[in-house]
Amino acid sequence: MSEEILVRQGAPTLAGIKTGSLFPCPCEDKEALFADIRRLNRLLVPKGLCLLPIRFLKGQVLLYLYRPSELRRDLENEQAAEILHHAGYNSGHCGRCIANLIRRFREGGEFPHEVGLFLSYPPEDVKGFIDHRACNFKCAGLWKVYGDEKKARELFARFKKCTEIYCALWEAGSGIEQLAVAV
Numbered sequence: 180m181s182e183e184i185l186v187r188q189g190a191p192t193l194a195g196i197k198t199g200s201l202f203p204c205p206c207e208d209k210e211a212l213f214a215d216i217r218r219l220n221r222l223l224v225p226k227g228l229c230l231l232p233i234r235f236l237k238g239q240v241l242l243y244l245y246r247p248s249e250l251r252r253d254l255e256n257e258q259a260a261e262i263l264h265h266a267g268y269n270s271g272h273c274g275r276c277i278a279n280l281i282r283r284f285r286e287g288g289e290f291p292h293e294v295g296l297f298l299s300y301p302p303e304d305v306k307g308f309i310d311h312r313a314c315n316f317k318c319a320g321l322w323k324v325y326g327d328e329k330k331a332r333e334l335f336a337r338f339k340k341c342t343e344i345y346c347a348l349w350e351a352g353s354g355i356e357q358l359a360v361a362v
Contacts, residue, residue, distance in 0.1 A: 180204055180215040182355050185230070186215040186275070189244040190345035191338040192228070193355075195362035198253050198299040199245035200335070208241040219355065226359040241284065244295070246362070247273055250297060258302035261310070266293045299334075301326055 180203075186193065188202035206212050221231050227248060234240040251273045253259060260271050268279045276297075283291040295305040295327065301320045307316065307325025316323035321337035345358055 180212055180219075182219070183217070185242075185244065185355060186345050186349040186358060187342065190342040190358075192244050192246065193345065193361040194344060194361045195227075195339050196341060196343050197229060197338060198249040199243060199297050201241060201243050201294065201298060203239045205238060206235060206241050207238060207273075209235065212240060222356045223359055226361040228359055245297065249299075249362075250277075253296060253299065257301055259296045260308060261301060262293050266291065268293075293302075295322055298322075301331070303327075304331070304341055323324070332335075 189200035191197035192200040231243045273337040303326035324331040
C-alpha cells in the first residue's frame with residue numbers, strides 16, 4: 180500500500196482537523212495489505228489514529244483512517260445518535276458503531292449515508308442528505324450542505340489547504356510518522 184495515498188486522501192485526519200477519512204486503495208494482495216496496515220498502525224496508534232480496512236471489492240480496498248477519541252465525541256452528538264439509531268445502530272459505543280458501519284458496507288444494498296458522521300460531516304448535513312435524497316442542498320464540496328453554508332465552505336477550504344501542504348511536505352521527504360499529529 181502506498182503511503183502517498185494515505186497522505187493525499189487523509190491529510191486533514193493526519194493533521195488532526197478532521198475525525199476521519201474514507202478512501203479507496205488498490206489491493207492485489209490482502210496479506211501484504213494487512214502487513215502494511217499493521218506497520219502503519221504501529222506509527223499511527225501512538226498519535227491517536229487508526230487505519231482499518233472497511234470493504235474489499237474488485238482489486239480495491241476501502242480504507243478508513245480515523246481518530247477514535249474524536250469519533251467518540253462526534254457520535255455522542257444528540258442528532259448524530261438519532262441518525263445512527265434510525266439507521267439501525269444499537270449502540271453509541273464507538274467500536275460497535277464502526278463494526279455496524281463495516282457490516283453495512285459489506286452487506287451491499289443501500290449505501291450507508293450515515294457514513295458522513297464518521298467523517299466529520301455535520302449531523303444536520305447528513306440528516307439533510309438522507310431526508311432530501313441528495314437534492315435541494317445549499318452547496319457541495321466534500322459533502323452536500325444543508326445547514327451552515329458559510330462554516331462548510333470554510334471547512335472545505337481548510338481541508339483543501341491542509342491537503343496541499345501535506346502533499347508538499349510528503350514530496351519534500353516527510354514521512355507518515357512526521358505528518359501524523361498527536362492531538
